[in-house]
Amino acid sequence: MKAQIIDGKKIAADIRQELEPRVAALTARGSKPGLAVVLVGDDPASLSYVTAKERDCEKIGIGSFDLRLPRETTQEELLALVDRLNNDDQVDGILVQLPLPDHIDADCVLQRIDPAKDVDGFHPLSLGRMLLGLPALLPCTPQGVVEMLQRSGHDPAGKEVVIIGRSNIVGKPLSVLLALKRPGGNATVTVCHSRTRDIARLTAGADIVIAAMGSPEFLTADMIKPGAVVIDVGVNRVEDPQAKRGYRLVGDAAYQDLLEKASAITPVPGGVGPMTRTMLLHNTVCAAEARRATGTS
Numbered sequence: 479m480k481a482q483i484i485d486g487k488k489i490a491a492d493i494r495q496e497l498e499p500r501v502a503a504l505t506a507r508g509s510k511p512g513l514a515v516v517l518v519g520d521d522p523a524s525l526s527y528v529t530a531k532e533r534d535c536e537k538i539g540i541g542s543f544d545l546r547l548p549r550e551t552t553q554e555e556l557l558a559l560v561d562r563l564n565n566d567d568q569v570d571g572i573l574v575q576l577p578l579p580d581h582i583d584a585d586c587v588l589q590r591i592d593p594a595k596d597v598d599g600f601h602p603l604s605l606g607r608m609l610l611g612l613p614a615l616l617p618c619t620p621q622g623v624v625e626m627l628q629r630s631g632h633d634p635a636g637k638e639v640v641i642i643g644r645s646n647i648v649g650k651p652l653s654v655l656l657a658l659k660r661p662g663g664n665a666t667v668t669v670c671h672s673r674t675r676d677i678a679r680l681t682a683g684a685d686i687v688i689a690a691m692g693s694p695e696f697l698t699a700d701m702i703k704p705g706a707v708v709i710d711v712g713v714n715r716v717e718d719p720q721a722k723r724g725y726r727l728v729g730d731a732a733y734q735d736l737l738e739k740a741s742a743i744t745p746v747p748g749g750v751g752p753m754t755r756t757m758l759l760h761n762t763v764c765a766a767e768a769r770r771a772t773g774t775s
């Protein structure tokens with residue numbers, strides 16, 4: 479049995495199409511949504527991500543403000559910029575690309591963002607509201623994974639889900655989202671991590687396995703049961719002199735190895751990545767609508 483390829487690009491395009499009339503309505507009322515994209519330093523992967531995010535914005539009519547800062551930017555300078563963006567009426571969403579340089583406390587910067595403009599969904603208030611099942615701006619990758627599962631016919635309700643990885647931006651919030659009593663939730667979730675003994679014993683019993691630990695091709699076919707659904711969150715650059723860019727992207731799942739055993743799998747590239755970017759657009763539209771409804775814009 480060949481696995482169904484869950485096409486993140488197609489699902490992302492569908493969601494962007496659904497967002498377009500909402501952007502048009504906001505724009506028609508006088509002010510198009512605005513996203514501030516802050517990049518500190520010159521990490522090549524981060525540069526490619528922010529460039530893609532800004533391109534996505536332009537495609538659907540969201541205005542993006544491109545703020546590129548040198549690696550030497552101090553924490554105080556970055557915090558002052560965030561304060562300015564918090565008070566800028568043209569800015570509905572603020573994104574500070576991670577990782578930040580080591581001399582900057584990322585948590586301090588993320589917590590400085592106005593929660594109403596927290597389109598990454600990383601602010602403690604956003605995450606706390608998510609935990610409590612309250613309306614919130616949700617982290618983009620977890621939200622994108624849930625959307626992919628629902629829109630590809632693999633709703634996680636009642637399923638055994640194993641997440642490998644417990645990062646603040648993926649594993650931890652995703653485990654909550656999938657377990658909550660909400661559309662796209664109601665799963666039974668196990669989170670594996672660097673201290674988990676015998677991960678394969680846990681993944682072998684899962685209906686859905688989500689690989690999100692930043693370890694190239696870690697998840698192999700012997701680690702899943704026949705027919706499991708595999709969601710690969712990993713985006714690892716592996717050196718390859720034959721490749722056009724001198725590297726190729728591989729996920730945390732051994733894609734070719736899993737194709738014959740999984741019932742469905744997301745590719746890398748073309749799976750979760752486009753969903754991450756598209757949920758950022760979704761969050762920006764939601765933030766813009768909320769700010770206009772409450773008269774804060």
Ligand SMILES: Nc1nc2c(c(=O)[nH]1)N[C@@H](CN(C=O)c1ccc(C(=O)N[C@@H](CCC(=O)O)C(=O)O)cc1)CN2
Nearest residue numbers: 526527574575576577598618713747748749751752754
């Ligand atoms: N402020 C944030 N920083 C980071 C986040 C985030 O959600 N907010 N997540 C990750 C990486 N990430 C977002 O920035 C991200 C990862 C992958 C992609 C993507 O489009 N991947 C493509 C391939 C891209 C390429 O060719 O290199 C794909 O998988 O098809 C977008 C965003 C860390 N930082």
